[in-house]
Amino acid sequence: MNNTTRKDQTNDAIIQKRKADEKKRKRKSFFVYSLIYLGLAFLVVVAIIPFWIVIINATRDGMDIATKGITLIPGKSLAANYRILVDNVDIVRAFFNSLKISTLVTVLSGYFSALTAYGFHLYKFKGKNFLFGLILVFMMIPSQLAFLGYVKWMTQLGLMDTHAALIIPAVASIGTVFFLRAYISSAFSTEIIESARMDGAGEFYIFHRIGLPLMAPGVATMSIFTFIGSWNNYLSARVILSSKENETLPMVISSLKALKIWYQNQGAIYLGFAISIVPIVVVFIFASKYLTQTSHIKYIYEH
Numbered sequence: 001m002n003n004t005t006r007k008d009q010t011n012d013a014i015i016q017k018r019k020a021d022e023k024k025r026k027r028k029s030f031f032v033y034s035l036i037y038l039g040l041a042f043l044v045v046v047a048i049i050p051f052w053i054v055i056i057n058a059t060r061d062g063m064d065i066a067t068k069g070i071t072l073i074p075g076k077s078l079a080a081n082y083r084i085l086v087d088n089v090d091i092v093r094a095f096f097n098s099l100k101i102s103t104l105v106t107v108l109s110g111y112f113s114a115l116t117a118y119g120f121h122l123y124k125f126k127g128k129n130f131l132f133g134l135i136l137v138f139m140m141i142p143s144q145l146a147f148l149g150y151v152k153w154m155t156q157l158g159l160m161d162t163h164a165a166l167i168i169p170a171v172a173s174i175g176t177v178f179f180l181r182a183y184i185s186s187a188f189s190t191e192i193i194e195s196a197r198m199d200g201a202g203e204f205y206i207f208h209r210i211g212l213p214l215m216a217p218g219v220a221t222m223s224i225f226t227f228i229g230s231w232n233n234y235l236s237a238r239v240i241l242s243s244k245e246n247e248t249l250p251m252v253i254s255s256l257k258a259l260k261i262w263y264q265n266q267g268a269i270y271l272g273f274a275i276s277i278v279p280i281v282v283v284f285i286f287a288s289k290y291l292t293q294t295s296h297i298k299y300i301y302e303h
Contacts, residue, residue, distance in 0.1 A: 051277065057270035065266045077267050084268040089252040090244065091272065098249040099279060101163050102230040105170040106283075109226050110219045113173050117180035118211045122193060132181075139174050151239055165240045170230060176222045183218035184211075220287045227283050231276070249276050 052072070057065055060075030085091050120132055150169060159165040188211075196206045212219075234250040241247060247255075253272040256265060 054270055054273050054277065057267060058274040060267050060270075062266040062268075065270075075267070078271070081267040081271045084265050085256070085271055088265070088268075089256055089272075090247075091249075091252060091275065093245065094247050094249045094252040095275065097163065097246060098231055098276075101166050101248065102227050102279070104167050105230040106223050106227040108167070108171045109173045109176060110223045112171055113176035113222070114180055114212055114215050114219050115207065116177045117184055118207055118215070120177070120181050121184040122190065122211075135174050135178060139178060147235075147239075150236075154240060160240060161242045161246060162240075163246060166230075166233065166236055170226075173222075173226065176226065179222055180215060180218050184215060188214045224284055224287050228280055231280060 053070060056072060056074055058081060059078040060071075061077040061080065064075060064077075120128065154160055154165040154169075157165075159168070192210060193206055196210055201209075232250060233248070234254065237248045237251055238254075241251065249272070253269065253276065256269055256272060
């Protein structure tokens with residue numbers, strides 16, 4: 001009986017110790033996760049405040065912004081700011097011009113970059129390493145150095161003052177090709193491609209039905225940055241485009257700032273900024289779901 005009692009006491013002590021250790025571990029985990037979530041909440045607030053200030057200032061008049069500075073309370077001049085905006089610039093046409101250019105650049109750049117990266121990863125041909133090394137070299141060259149050549153090339157092609165001059169060169173995205181080639185190397189192996197070939201599938205069919213879906217998260221990731229870069233492109237648009245009907249949104253907002261009474265139109269300028277933010281937010285919302293999407297890769301491999 002004594003041995004049995006002693007064993008029971010030992011077991012109870014072990015159980016109590018385990019419970020105490022578990023409680024201690026939970027308290028420690030709660031403390032660590034609380035700090036992490038507080039830090040993330042702080043970063044979210046820091047990231048949102050600038051956008052919130054832009055939206056708030058879009059509802060205030062210019063004199064109120066100039067005299068009272070930053071406030072988190074909306075104003076009552078949203079309609080007046082919109083009238084100033086549409087009276088001085090064609091904001092609607094500029095919005096759709098930017099949307100057309102950015103959408104075509106994003107779609108074409110994503111597709112052809114994926115096709116190029118797929119070819120570099122899957123096929124063996126002479127000069128493959130040399131061409132990829134050339135891509136790395138061009139990545140290191142600042143785009144400003146090639147700007148004069150780009151303008152001269154567009155002039156010789158007769159594409160000055162056309163949206164095509166902003167779309168066609170942007171299709172060849174060296175950075176996107178480099179990223180997607182690295183992504184493909186870790187996303188799938190060649191066995192699934194060989195299996196599709198043995199089943200009689202053509203190369204373009206394999207690319208569109210297997211390769212492109214597997215690269216979708218990588219393409220979506222780069223498409224976000226491509227769209228933002230094209231949407232905010234001001235320098236190239238200012239040099240290439242000269243007619244009012246072809247102006248993009250950054251151009252018309254800049255022209256509004258150039259008015260002599262710009263300090264009275266600060267609310268309208270902020271409203272233009274707020275309008276320009278909307279497509280970027282929409283694109284990120286719809287494309288961000290692909291950033292961590294891996295279930296479709298597992299499905300293809302299992303089937």
